[in-house]
Amino acid sequence: GAVVSQHPSRVICKSGTSVKIECRSLDFQATTMFWYRQFPKQSLMLMATSNEGSKATYEQGVEKDKFLINHASLTLSTLTVTSAHPEDSSFYICSASIRNTQYFGPGTRLTVL
């Protein structure tokens, strides 16, 4: 139980384009999902907390107009990186919370050329 999926697993895009990443809880409903970013050899950095049916809460320093989060249902949250630039290249990981525990997706490797 407690399986979280992400799609796509890898994406390469040109600078200036937008990229959408989906996060799904497959066998449970999650009122809260989280989006993290991880740089090589570093730990996870929380970007935002996504609550179903309401606006996401962004961490300090994260541009909400650049990283659009939508949590339209209890099993789906999406992260859209708008007007992506090479510095946005990173490993993006989502998690979904159930019974006080976060379960993580497999991650999405974004490369912006």
Add this chain to the structure above:
Amino acid sequence: EDQVTQSPEALRLQEGESSSLNCSYTVSGLRGLFWYRQDPGKGPEFLFTLYSAGEEKEKERLKATLTKKESFLHITAPKPEDSATYLCAVHSTQGGSEKLVFGKGTKLTVNP
């Protein structure tokens, strides 16, 4: 400020050589300490949650323990497939929102 410090940063063991990883934490009101395993290029995999000092949990060759200031992840007779980065996190309500605060992890390598 809620903080998590893990040591060592990296650990190399021979197969069968038992050891422990340390996670020191400061948090205002512990609401859970979590251990995750992360393989390269993948998301963290949940291992354990500990809530109160003295609590212990086991899974195969892993045992997690908790005191009021730190947690240990004991690895007994490790195998090469135990090689991974082990992350420790505490549940935090700092800043008015609930979130996990992660340590930087311990990269474990088990040589055959």
